[in-house]
Amino acid sequence: MLREQEPQIALPSRAPQRARSDVRSNPTMANHLEGLVETIKSKVRALKKTKKPYVKMDKSSSVKVEIRSRKARKLIDKTLKHADQPAKRGFF
Structure with missing residues (x-):
């Protein structure tokens, strides 16, 4: 059972569709x-x-x-806070 080839009908030509990935055809x-x-x-x-x-500058003595005084002040505040709470035994 051989099929006969159907005659191809010529369709009106349109502009060919370009593939989006074809960069060469689109300047x-x-x-x-x-x-x-x-x-x-x-x-x-x-x-x-x-x-x-940047050049790191040394800290002046002041x-x-x-x-040093800020660190000492924080330590004093922490000590006084724990001294005001005699119920808690853990110091640090």
């Missing part, structure tokens, strides 16, 4: 993609650049005294 899409790649490259280059480290 504006290729330019857009090229610009996008360049933007990504420049951002990666900017991230790779090392920032100049700042050191201020830090």
Whole structure:
């Protein structure tokens, strides 16, 4: 049972449908993609650049005294808080 080939009917031609992934056939899409790649490259280059480290300054003696007095004040406050609560036995 051989089938006879049906005669093909010529349909009116339309513009061929382009695949979205075919960048070569669409020059504006290729330019857009090229610009996008360049933007990504420049951002990666900017991230790779090392920032100049800042020079860390030494603390002056007055700042050191201020830090020590703050720590001492916190310790005194903590001690007084625990001294005011005789029911609790755990100190630290």
